[in-house]
Amino acid sequence: MFFGNPATLMLGQDATPQAIADLSHQMGFDRPVVVQYLTWVGHALTGDLGRSYTTHQTVSEMMIRSLPVTVELAVLSILLATVVSVGLNSLTWGQRAMRTHGVAIRGMGTDIRGERARSLRARVAGVPAQTRTSQDFVPRLTR
Template sequence: MMLTVAGRVGRSLLVVLLVTFAVMALMGLAPGSAASVILGENATPQAIAALNARLGLDKPFWEQYLDWLGNAVTGDLGTSPITGQPVTEAIVDRLPVTLQLAVMALLIALVVSVLLAVASAVRPGGPVDRSVNVVSSVLLSVPAFIAGPVLIYLFALQLGLFPVIGWSDLGEGLGGNLQSALLPAIAIALIEIAAFHRVLREDLIGTLREDFVGAARAKGMSPAYVMFRHALRPSSMSLITLAGINLGRLVGGTVIVESLFLLPGLGQLLTSSIQSRDLITVQGVVVFIAVIYVLVNTVVDLSYRLIDPRVRKAATA
């Protein structure tokens, strides 16, 4: 077990290193620099070169990366040359918005997908199952950058139920906070609903054919009791695993939605930093998202081995 944990942690660290290296390499290929953004369009080449030297941006690529990596290992993600704010502080300020959106989207997706999967599994191939499958296919093909504007048009502009853009902090009132967060959370959740529904539907259909379910029915238990007490729980293993993995992905997957709704989360911080060529902030946000994603994946993978003995046996076979 210790070897498994060590191997998984080692691979996770390698992934984070490769991600940060790739981001710095790609940002280095982009035209312009943070110095040119700070000094403006009228800055002379000499002034830009002097500021680049002061910021350490004139160093070779490898030296810049190793300097940043050495500081990042100690928890210092640097300071933004554009805003002067420490990157760690900027991430902490923006993280609650992104986490709330990710958690709300995940909860919405789980609740809706369970209801849809149960409705589909009651009679596979029936009218309800076919209708739900059509809806699921549509949701699976609609990305957030399309779902977001559609939801804004329908529920914000036409019906006026939600604000078009902006964010209300939780300290300003729970009602206002939920009203500003619900629409972007739904936009994120739509594609997750389709994925969760498909996974749970297949597992439920298989479980409902098991002997212990037939025995429960023979005892005269109600269909609802059999479904939720005997069939749903053992069918939820794959769904729980997928939900855990997707939570890490959702933390980084709110970038487009936050930009559409102008929400002050990590996504908007990342996009604004890219536009201003703020490599230090981009690198810090990306490594934070990568660490969260890898950490959640690692915990889910190891937990799955502990929960399901079949996985342990397969790993040691």
């Protein structure tokens, strides 16, 4: 939000009060801010975003002209972020893989030792070992 009248900024410090009042009325700056905003929203919904106070071009034309540069910057930013993140992640994947591997091996070792201890305590055979590879797959799973 501007402090002061935008018409003063547009006309400069040497403008007469009558010229400022005329431009303020012409541009609608003399109306309440809420009314100005709702008028702008109504125009924006129809594609009219207004005119630039400095270049006197329509804002829509200025946006369309700058769209290719904006898209190029967005694509290059995404590519740069991807390259940097893949590069940094490739430096740390080994450490993460070793931590995961260590946790899995410890858990598997604990399971095997626990099964052996339970089978010795109960005086029963542990998990049956596979002795023949010629057996069918399903009977080996259900045994």
